[in-house]
Structure formats: structure tokens, C-alpha cells
Amino acid sequence: MGTSFDISYVFDYFVKLLPYIRITLTIVGCSLLIGLGIGLLVALPRMYRIPVLQRFSQVYVSFFRGTPILIQLFLFYYGMPEMLKLIHIDVTKVPALYFVIFAYALHTGAFLSESIRGAVGAVDRGQVEAAYAVGMTGYQAFGRIVLPQALGIAIPVFANLVIAVLKDTSLAFSLGIMELTGKSQTLPTMSQHFFEAYLSLALIYFIISIALEKLFFAVERRLLRYEGDRDRDGRAASGRKWLNRRFSGRLELQKEGARP
């Protein structure tokens, strides 16, 4: 850090880092996709109380929620080849990226299974009863009535998770993956302007996060369009409106109070 701050490096690195967004988003996208599958599979035994599998999914979820993602990465990257060697499978030639995606997928799967379970549980029981009363089978009731409503409920949690995963992928650099963070470590080795590199790195993460947040807010609005304003006032996602009203109300009060 012997060099003085130079803003031109921020722009320079910003542009140079941009291509590596692709790798970061690949990790995020793949692990979410696989994680969604895992999450659904793991949530089912707990939702339907299937005896032995239920315990397995509990253990899985608490392990991946209870240990840091960095340690999980190390365990998979260093531990799994050793384990597989015991059964004579050689994975030393498999690129590190696959291990990273695998670890993140299991990690997100654990969190997703919990939010799927929560969202399905949050759908009013009466909705299922109505579906049955109309004559639907269990699958029809789940697919046509419960799932669409659960998706709407799960979106805010899902959005948080996606953004968390996005930021967590920065740890993949510790296994030598050249994603955003990895690249930002190597870019300034010549110039020694590390601070500028980190600044542009932070900017990139921030911009992607904001974009994702906006995207999910739009999706949520679309999925929950059936909830009138009346209902939506109570929701955290539209708490903004409520806050605004509260806030402007208080301001008016103060103004009035100021008058003698």
C-alpha cells in the first residue's frame, strides 16, 4: 500500500474486472439451480414427515447452516478427492470450479429447503381444503393452488439468499478460482494499487446486488398481484409505503406543533 490513491485505477480495474462477472454469475446460477433441486428434495421428507429421510434432511440442513461456507469449500476441495480415492475414483483432474459449484449448491440447497418448507407452510390451510372440496387430487392441489402461492411468499427470502450467495462466491478465490475477487487480487500486483481494485470490486458487487434486488421486487409484485393494497400493507416488502406514510405524518405533526 505504498502508493497514493489514484482514481483512474478504479475505472481501469472496473473495466478489467467486468469480464469476470461471467464466472461469478456462473457459480451463482449453477449453485442456485442445483440447490433448488436439492432444496425441494430435502424439503419434501420434512413436509410430509417421512420417518428416516426426515432425520437425514435435518442433519444435512443443520450441518450446512451451522458451518462457515469457507470451511465447507475446504472440506470439499481437499477432503472429497481423498474420500473418493478410497473407492478408487480419481478426481484430481476435475477443475476446482466444479468443487466450488458443488459446495455452494449444497450450501444453498440447505437454506432453500428451509425457505421452501416455510413458504409452503405459510399457505393458508383453507386453500388446500377448498381445492380438495372442488375435487382436486393431492398433486393438483399442490401444483395449481399451493405452489403458486408459496412461490410468491418465498420470493423475498429467495432474493436475500441469491444476494448472499453472490457475495459468498467471493470466497472461491481462496481455492484459486479466477472470479471477480480472485482477479481483483492479481490485477494490481504490478501497480500495487490494491485499494482501488477493491473499491471497483465493491462497486461491481453492489451494482449486481441492486439489480437483483430490483428484479426480484418486480417478480414479487407480479407474483403477488392478486393481493390487493389492503393486504399488502402488512407485508415487509411494501413496508416502505407504510414507513413513508408514518414518516410524513410525523413531520406534519411536528410542523403543527411548532406553531404556537
Next chain:
Amino acid sequence: MIRLTQIRKSFGRNEVLKGIDLTVRKGEVVAILGPSGSGKTTLLRCINYLERPSDGEIEIGELRVKCKHPSKQEIHRLRGKSAMVFQQYNLFKHKTAAENVMEGLVVVQKVPKEEARKRSVELLEKVGLGAKLDAYPSQLSGGQQQRVGIARALALNPEVILFDEPTSALDPELVGEVLAVIRKIAKEGITMIIVTHEMNFAQEVANRVVFMDQGAVVEEGAPNELFRSPKEERTRQFLQRMTPEAVYSI
């Protein structure tokens, strides 16, 4: 015709239904009255297996189901023969009024979409909601939601419509519109079983009134007889409590 034979239901050790027999003829409107906890809603929910009876037999039309070990298919067919109107309306929240009415037709009875839509519009007009076809349940008042619920039940063209306290969750000023709709369809000869607390309504609309208490049928008969001169002491006490004028106008 619907015939219930020796329907029993227990929650743990608590026996809620102690062997109920009830027969409802085609086109008959039967009102079930009784204090809360008497098992009347449970009985109604047993008819379409939203509640699993522990024992007994349910017969709707030609379908006869032994309640002890019914197959999935029997339950499914039983549900196909009845429709229910819920206390909390239970409209599908993510579907519009018209879609709510169509859903069963399209998904369960496999009616083509345009035809289902046409029928749905007809029925919503019939319950006075022709202008609310594309409104979501959250945009409707309680009374309007319940009328959609009734249209949804009618659409299925069931052997019997089960009403589970259809006006209990409504604001008092909205009760009238819902009762008016039920009255209207009762005249069309649709078989109905209504669990209700609206004594006047039961007296006016039902062909027969069943009084339940503590999981058993205490008394049943024509509404005029049962309301004017109940034979059982428990029925008399209940009716007295439910019609306050009688108490205060001493």
C-alpha cells in the same frame, strides 16, 4: 340421496361424533343447528372427507363408502359428488372470481376452457357479481367473496352442496346478500346441507332441521314444529338462548 350411517369421529380420546345417522333426500334443504362444539361442522366435513370419520358409512347417489378403510379413489370420487361453501370463503387467492369458478370445471371435470368460462360468467351473474368477473378475492367484500364461493360450488353441479356456517364470518350488514343467494338456489331444488346459526333463515329456507348436541342428533323435524314446539329439553334451551327476544320480552 345422501345417507350417513353411524358416522363416528374421535380426536384422540375425545369422541366428537357418536354415531350419526342422517338421510337427505334429493332436492331437500337440511339445516343443522346446535351449540358450538356439538360436532355439526365436523359432521359436514366428514361428508367430503376433509375430516376422516373413524367409522360408519357414507352414501351419495350410487357411491357407497365404508369409512374405516376407504381407498384414495373412493375419497376422490366422494369429493367429486359434493361441493362446499366455507365459513372463511377459502377462495383461491391467486385467481380471479371467474377463474375461481372455472377451476374445478377445467381441472377436475375437464370441461374445455371457453365453455367453463361461459358457465362461470353465467353463475357469477346469477349471484349478482357479473361486474366483478376479473376481480381478485382481495378486492371483494366478504359478502361478495362468499357469493363467488357459492357460484364455485354451483359450477360443479354436485349432488349436494355443503354450507359450513356460510355467514358466520361476515359483517352483519353483508349477511343479507349471501342469505338471499342461498335462498334463491334453494328454490331451484338443489340438495343442500347447511350448518348455520341463523335461526330465522333456517326456519324459512330448510325443509328439515336437525338439532345436534355433544356429537349426537338430539332431535329433527320440520322447521315449524321444531322451532315452535321442540320435544327435547336441550333443544328448547338452545332455541331460547338463540332467540333473545323470547328472553327479554317477559
